[in-house]
Amino acid sequence: MTLDEIKLGEECRIVRQNLGGATGQRLMDMGFIPGTKVKVVRNAPLIDPVDLLIRGYHVSLRHHEARGVEVERT
Amino acid sequence: MNDPRREITVAVAGQPNSGKSTIFNMLTGARQHVANYPGVTIEKRSGKYSYKGDTVILVDLPGTYSLTSYSQEERIATDFLLYEKPAVVLDIIDASNLERNLYLTFQLQEMGMPLIIALNMMDVAEARGLRIDTQKLSELLKVPVIVTVGNKGKGKEELKTAIINARRNTENNNFRIDYGEKLEPILSLLEKRLSEDLKISLSYPVRWLAVKLMENDSVARRLVEKAFSK
Ligand SMILES: Nc1nc2c(ncn2[C@@H]2O[C@H](COP(=O)(O)OP(=O)(O)O)[C@@H](O)[C@H]2O)c(=O)[nH]1
Ligand SMILES: [Mg+2]
Numbered sequence: 001m002t003l004d005e006i007k008l009g010e011e012c013r014i015v016r017q018n019l020g021g022a023t024g025q026r027l028m029d030m031g032f033i034p035g036t037k038v039k040v041v042r043n044a045p046l047i048d049p050v051d052l053l054i055r056g057y058h059v060s061l062r063h064h065e066a067r068g069v070e071v072e073r074t
Numbered sequence: 075m076n077d078p079r080r081e082i083t084v085a086v087a088g089q090p091n092s093g094k095s096t097i098f099n100m101l102t103g104a105r106q107h108v109a110n111y112p113g114v115t116i117e118k119r120s121g122k123y124s125y126k127g128d129t130v131i132l133v134d135l136p137g138t139y140s141l142t143s144y145s146q147e148e149r150i151a152t153d154f155l156l157y158e159k160p161a162v163v164l165d166i167i168d169a170s171n172l173e174r175n176l177y178l179t180f181q182l183q184e185m186g187m188p189l190i191i192a193l194n195m196m197d198v199a200e201a202r203g204l205r206i207d208t209q210k211l212s213e214l215l216k217v218p219v220i221v222t223v224g225n226k227g228k229g230k231e232e233l234k235t236a237i238i239n240a241r242r243n244t245e246n247n248n249f250r251i252d253y254g255e256k257l258e259p260i261l262s263l264l265e266k267r268l269s270e271d272l273k274i275s276l277s278y279p280v281r282w283l284a285v286k287l288m289e290n291d292s293v294a295r296r297l298v299e300k301a302f303s304k
Contacts, residue, residue, distance in 0.1 A: 021144070029140040057171050057174060
Protein backbone atom coordinates (compact mmCIF):
# COMPACT_ATOMS: atom_id res chain seq x y z
CA MET A 1 0.00 0.00 0.00
CA THR A 2 1.07 3.60 -0.37
CA LEU A 3 1.33 6.51 2.05
CA ASP A 4 -1.70 8.35 0.68
CA GLU A 5 -3.91 5.40 1.74
CA ILE A 6 -2.97 5.76 5.41
CA LYS A 7 -5.70 7.44 7.43
CA LEU A 8 -5.50 10.30 9.83
CA GLY A 9 -3.88 9.29 13.10
CA GLU A 10 -2.49 6.03 11.74
CA GLU A 11 1.12 5.00 11.74
CA CYS A 12 3.08 3.10 9.14
CA ARG A 13 6.59 2.14 8.15
CA ILE A 14 8.28 3.03 4.89
CA VAL A 15 9.05 0.06 2.63
CA ARG A 16 10.51 2.09 -0.21
CA GLN A 17 9.90 5.18 -2.23
CA ASN A 18 9.55 5.27 -5.98
CA LEU A 19 9.74 8.99 -6.55
CA GLY A 20 12.73 9.85 -8.66
CA GLY A 21 14.34 13.18 -9.40
CA ALA A 22 14.26 16.19 -7.17
CA THR A 23 11.26 15.06 -5.11
CA GLY A 24 12.75 11.64 -4.45
CA GLN A 25 16.00 13.25 -3.44
CA ARG A 26 14.25 15.73 -1.17
CA LEU A 27 12.38 12.93 0.60
CA MET A 28 15.63 11.07 1.06
CA ASP A 29 17.17 14.21 2.54
CA MET A 30 14.28 14.33 4.99
CA GLY A 31 14.94 10.77 6.03
CA PHE A 32 12.25 8.88 4.05
CA ILE A 33 14.18 5.65 3.95
CA PRO A 34 13.05 2.03 4.40
CA GLY A 35 12.13 1.15 7.97
CA THR A 36 11.32 4.72 9.05
CA LYS A 37 8.05 5.24 10.94
CA VAL A 38 5.60 7.83 9.68
CA LYS A 39 2.44 9.09 11.34
CA VAL A 40 -0.29 10.72 9.29
CA VAL A 41 -1.59 13.86 10.99
CA ARG A 42 -3.75 15.16 8.15
CA ASN A 43 -5.13 13.35 5.15
CA ALA A 44 -8.34 14.43 3.49
CA PRO A 45 -9.33 12.96 0.12
CA LEU A 46 -8.50 15.24 -2.77
CA ILE A 47 -7.26 18.03 -0.51
CA ASP A 48 -3.54 18.68 -0.48
CA PRO A 49 -1.37 18.46 1.45
CA VAL A 50 -1.04 15.26 3.38
CA ASP A 51 0.68 16.15 6.65
CA LEU A 52 3.11 13.71 8.18
CA LEU A 53 5.15 13.35 11.30
CA ILE A 54 8.51 11.68 10.63
CA ARG A 55 11.55 11.53 12.91
CA GLY A 56 10.00 14.15 15.15
CA TYR A 57 9.18 16.79 12.55
CA HIS A 58 6.35 17.68 10.20
CA VAL A 59 6.47 17.23 6.46
CA SER A 60 3.72 18.09 3.98
CA LEU A 61 3.35 16.13 0.76
CA ARG A 62 0.92 16.28 -2.12
CA HIS A 63 -1.30 13.25 -2.62
CA HIS A 64 0.51 12.25 -5.78
CA GLU A 65 3.83 12.41 -3.95
CA ALA A 66 2.50 10.36 -1.04
CA ARG A 67 1.34 7.80 -3.59
CA GLY A 68 4.99 7.29 -4.56
CA VAL A 69 5.92 6.08 -1.08
CA GLU A 70 5.26 2.39 -0.37
CA VAL A 71 4.47 1.63 3.26
CA GLU A 72 3.22 -1.12 5.54
CA ARG A 73 1.04 -0.74 8.62
CA THR A 74 2.89 -1.11 11.90
CA MET B 75 54.61 33.81 14.66
CA ASN B 76 53.84 37.44 14.20
CA ASP B 77 50.42 37.29 12.60
CA PRO B 78 49.47 40.27 10.47
CA ARG B 79 45.85 41.37 10.46
CA ARG B 80 43.88 39.08 8.27
CA GLU B 81 40.65 38.71 6.46
CA ILE B 82 38.94 35.35 6.53
CA THR B 83 35.84 34.17 4.71
CA VAL B 84 33.30 32.11 6.58
CA ALA B 85 30.38 30.45 4.81
CA VAL B 86 27.23 30.07 6.87
CA ALA B 87 25.44 26.84 5.96
CA GLY B 88 22.35 25.18 7.35
CA GLN B 89 18.99 23.68 6.58
CA PRO B 90 15.99 25.98 6.14
CA ASN B 91 14.68 27.35 9.46
CA SER B 92 17.73 26.29 11.42
CA GLY B 93 18.21 29.95 12.35
CA LYS B 94 20.88 30.73 9.77
CA SER B 95 19.78 34.31 9.14
CA THR B 96 19.38 34.95 12.86
CA ILE B 97 22.92 33.81 13.62
CA PHE B 98 24.22 35.71 10.61
CA ASN B 99 22.59 38.90 11.91
CA MET B 100 23.76 38.22 15.43
CA LEU B 101 27.38 38.04 14.25
CA THR B 102 27.44 40.81 11.67
CA GLY B 103 24.92 43.30 12.99
CA ALA B 104 24.04 46.00 10.49
CA ARG B 105 27.10 45.66 8.31
CA GLN B 106 25.55 43.65 5.52
CA HIS B 107 25.64 43.64 1.79
CA VAL B 108 23.03 42.03 -0.46
CA ALA B 109 23.73 40.96 -4.03
CA ASN B 110 22.83 38.03 -6.24
CA TYR B 111 24.90 34.95 -6.93
CA PRO B 112 26.34 35.28 -10.45
CA GLY B 113 23.77 34.61 -13.16
CA VAL B 114 20.87 33.72 -10.86
CA THR B 115 18.27 35.56 -8.83
CA ILE B 116 19.22 33.89 -5.57
CA GLU B 117 20.15 36.45 -2.96
CA LYS B 118 23.70 36.48 -1.68
CA ARG B 119 23.94 38.14 1.69
CA SER B 120 27.35 38.90 3.07
CA GLY B 121 28.52 40.85 6.04
CA LYS B 122 31.61 41.49 8.07
CA TYR B 123 32.83 42.14 11.54
CA SER B 124 36.18 42.65 13.24
CA TYR B 125 37.31 40.48 16.05
CA LYS B 126 40.62 40.76 17.88
CA GLY B 127 42.32 42.36 14.90
CA ASP B 128 40.93 39.96 12.28
CA THR B 129 38.25 40.83 9.77
CA VAL B 130 35.70 38.10 9.30
CA ILE B 131 33.59 38.08 6.14
CA LEU B 132 30.45 36.01 6.47
CA VAL B 133 28.56 34.70 3.46
CA ASP B 134 25.07 33.34 3.99
CA LEU B 135 24.64 30.27 1.76
CA PRO B 136 21.15 29.34 0.56
CA GLY B 137 19.37 27.19 3.14
CA THR B 138 19.27 23.63 1.82
CA TYR B 139 18.50 20.19 3.22
CA SER B 140 21.30 18.67 1.28
CA LEU B 141 24.04 19.41 -1.26
CA THR B 142 22.96 17.58 -4.38
CA SER B 143 22.56 19.00 -7.88
CA TYR B 144 18.78 18.90 -7.92
CA SER B 145 18.06 22.52 -7.07
CA GLN B 146 19.70 25.77 -7.98
CA GLU B 147 20.14 26.63 -4.30
CA GLU B 148 22.02 23.43 -3.65
CA ARG B 149 24.22 23.85 -6.70
CA ILE B 150 25.05 27.40 -5.65
CA ALA B 151 25.93 26.35 -2.13
CA THR B 152 28.06 23.48 -3.44
CA ASP B 153 29.84 25.68 -5.99
CA PHE B 154 30.60 28.31 -3.39
CA LEU B 155 32.17 25.71 -1.12
CA LEU B 156 34.16 24.06 -3.91
CA TYR B 157 35.44 27.12 -5.71
CA GLU B 158 35.51 29.97 -3.20
CA LYS B 159 37.05 27.69 -0.60
CA PRO B 160 35.94 29.51 2.56
CA ALA B 161 38.40 29.25 5.44
CA VAL B 162 35.66 28.00 7.73
CA VAL B 163 32.11 26.76 7.30
CA LEU B 164 29.76 27.64 10.12
CA ASP B 165 27.08 24.96 10.11
CA ILE B 166 23.88 26.01 11.85
CA ILE B 167 22.05 23.02 13.28
CA ASP B 168 18.54 23.06 14.69
CA ALA B 169 19.13 21.13 17.90
CA SER B 170 15.46 20.17 18.06
CA ASN B 171 15.85 18.40 14.69
CA LEU B 172 19.32 17.03 15.20
CA GLU B 173 19.03 13.89 13.11
CA ARG B 174 17.77 15.57 9.97
CA ASN B 175 20.19 18.49 10.31
CA LEU B 176 23.21 16.21 10.67
CA TYR B 177 22.60 14.94 7.16
CA LEU B 178 23.82 18.25 5.76
CA THR B 179 26.64 18.28 8.29
CA PHE B 180 27.89 14.93 7.02
CA GLN B 181 27.91 16.21 3.47
CA LEU B 182 29.92 19.25 4.51
CA GLN B 183 32.33 16.95 6.31
CA GLU B 184 32.61 14.77 3.26
CA MET B 185 33.57 17.82 1.22
CA GLY B 186 36.46 18.27 3.64
CA MET B 187 35.18 21.62 4.89
CA PRO B 188 36.74 22.98 8.10
CA LEU B 189 33.59 23.09 10.19
CA ILE B 190 32.22 24.76 13.26
CA ILE B 191 28.82 23.72 14.47
CA ALA B 192 26.40 26.16 16.04
CA LEU B 193 23.92 23.98 17.88
CA ASN B 194 21.09 26.46 17.65
CA MET B 195 17.51 26.36 19.01
CA MET B 196 18.85 24.72 22.11
CA ASP B 197 15.98 26.32 24.07
CA VAL B 198 13.47 24.54 21.83
CA ALA B 199 15.29 21.24 22.20
CA GLU B 200 15.37 21.59 25.97
CA ALA B 201 11.70 22.55 26.12
CA ARG B 202 11.00 19.28 24.32
CA GLY B 203 12.94 17.42 26.96
CA LEU B 204 15.89 16.65 24.72
CA ARG B 205 19.28 16.61 26.30
CA ILE B 206 22.25 16.72 23.96
CA ASP B 207 25.74 15.72 25.02
CA THR B 208 27.53 18.46 23.10
CA GLN B 209 30.97 17.33 24.15
CA LYS B 210 30.33 13.84 22.85
CA LEU B 211 28.93 15.27 19.62
CA SER B 212 32.04 17.37 19.20
CA GLU B 213 34.29 14.36 19.85
CA LEU B 214 32.43 12.12 17.40
CA LEU B 215 32.36 14.68 14.61
CA LYS B 216 35.80 16.04 15.48
CA VAL B 217 34.62 19.63 15.19
CA PRO B 218 33.92 22.41 17.69
CA VAL B 219 30.29 22.55 18.80
CA ILE B 220 28.95 25.83 20.21
CA VAL B 221 25.53 26.02 21.82
CA THR B 222 23.51 29.01 20.63
CA VAL B 223 20.08 30.52 21.04
CA GLY B 224 20.11 32.88 18.08
CA ASN B 225 17.10 35.05 18.88
CA LYS B 226 18.49 35.71 22.38
CA GLY B 227 22.03 36.40 21.21
CA LYS B 228 23.31 33.50 23.26
CA GLY B 229 26.64 32.03 22.16
CA LYS B 230 27.78 35.05 20.19
CA GLU B 231 31.19 35.54 21.80
CA GLU B 232 31.86 31.79 21.90
CA LEU B 233 31.13 31.54 18.17
CA LYS B 234 33.41 34.45 17.33
CA THR B 235 36.23 32.89 19.31
CA ALA B 236 35.66 29.48 17.71
CA ILE B 237 35.76 31.01 14.22
CA ILE B 238 39.09 32.70 14.84
CA ASN B 239 40.54 29.54 16.37
CA ALA B 240 39.25 27.33 13.56
CA ARG B 241 40.98 29.24 10.84
CA ARG B 242 44.30 28.57 12.61
CA ASN B 243 43.50 24.91 12.72
CA THR B 244 44.12 23.95 9.11
CA GLU B 245 44.55 20.21 9.50
CA ASN B 246 41.89 18.05 7.95
CA ASN B 247 39.79 16.28 10.52
CA ASN B 248 39.61 12.90 8.75
CA PHE B 249 35.98 12.39 9.53
CA ARG B 250 34.70 9.53 7.41
CA ILE B 251 31.35 7.89 7.02
CA ASP B 252 31.55 4.14 6.61
CA TYR B 253 29.10 3.15 3.86
CA GLY B 254 29.34 -0.53 4.69
CA GLU B 255 30.82 -3.60 3.07
CA LYS B 256 28.71 -3.47 -0.06
CA LEU B 257 29.54 0.09 -1.04
CA GLU B 258 33.01 0.68 0.38
CA PRO B 259 34.87 -1.52 -2.18
CA ILE B 260 33.21 0.39 -5.02
CA LEU B 261 33.99 3.69 -3.36
CA SER B 262 37.66 2.82 -2.91
CA LEU B 263 37.89 1.83 -6.53
CA LEU B 264 36.39 5.13 -7.59
CA GLU B 265 38.60 7.05 -5.19
CA LYS B 266 41.66 5.31 -6.59
CA ARG B 267 40.74 6.10 -10.18
CA LEU B 268 39.93 9.72 -9.34
CA SER B 269 43.17 10.18 -7.40
CA GLU B 270 45.14 9.15 -10.46
CA ASP B 271 43.95 12.25 -12.26
CA LEU B 272 45.92 15.13 -10.82
CA LYS B 273 43.57 17.80 -12.06
CA ILE B 274 40.70 16.17 -10.24
CA SER B 275 42.50 15.24 -7.08
CA LEU B 276 44.02 18.69 -6.67
CA SER B 277 40.72 20.47 -7.25
CA TYR B 278 38.12 18.30 -5.56
CA PRO B 279 37.76 16.21 -2.43
CA VAL B 280 38.13 12.76 -3.97
CA ARG B 281 36.05 10.85 -1.45
CA TRP B 282 33.22 13.35 -1.84
CA LEU B 283 33.38 13.10 -5.60
CA ALA B 284 33.32 9.30 -5.44
CA VAL B 285 30.20 9.35 -3.26
CA LYS B 286 28.53 11.83 -5.57
CA LEU B 287 29.34 9.71 -8.62
CA MET B 288 27.76 6.75 -6.91
CA GLU B 289 24.63 8.87 -6.41
CA ASN B 290 24.76 9.62 -10.14
CA ASP B 291 24.89 13.32 -9.31
CA SER B 292 24.81 15.34 -12.53
CA VAL B 293 27.35 17.98 -11.50
CA ALA B 294 29.84 15.39 -10.27
CA ARG B 295 29.43 13.43 -13.46
CA ARG B 296 30.08 16.49 -15.57
CA LEU B 297 33.21 17.41 -13.60
CA VAL B 298 34.67 13.99 -14.16
CA GLU B 299 33.63 13.70 -17.81
CA LYS B 300 35.28 17.03 -18.50
CA ALA B 301 38.51 16.08 -16.79
CA PHE B 302 38.78 12.67 -18.45
CA SER B 303 37.88 13.86 -21.92
CA LYS B 304 41.04 15.95 -22.24
N1 LIG C 1 13.38 29.66 20.02
C1 LIG C 1 14.35 29.97 19.15
N2 LIG C 1 14.04 30.58 17.99
C2 LIG C 1 15.03 30.89 17.14
C3 LIG C 1 16.39 30.61 17.43
N3 LIG C 1 17.15 31.03 16.40
C4 LIG C 1 16.29 31.56 15.48
N4 LIG C 1 15.02 31.48 15.93
C5 LIG C 1 13.79 31.89 15.22
O1 LIG C 1 13.50 30.89 14.24
C6 LIG C 1 12.93 31.47 13.07
C7 LIG C 1 13.73 31.07 11.83
O2 LIG C 1 14.99 31.69 11.90
P1 LIG C 1 15.77 32.18 10.60
O3 LIG C 1 17.03 32.79 11.07
O4 LIG C 1 14.91 32.99 9.73
O5 LIG C 1 16.03 30.77 9.90
P2 LIG C 1 16.77 30.45 8.52
O6 LIG C 1 15.71 29.94 7.60
O7 LIG C 1 17.73 29.35 8.84
O8 LIG C 1 17.45 31.68 8.02
C8 LIG C 1 12.88 32.96 13.33
O9 LIG C 1 11.59 33.27 13.78
C9 LIG C 1 13.91 33.17 14.44
O10 LIG C 1 13.61 34.27 15.27
C10 LIG C 1 16.69 29.96 18.69
O11 LIG C 1 17.84 29.62 19.02
N5 LIG C 1 15.63 29.67 19.49
MG1 LIG D 1 17.18 32.72 6.22
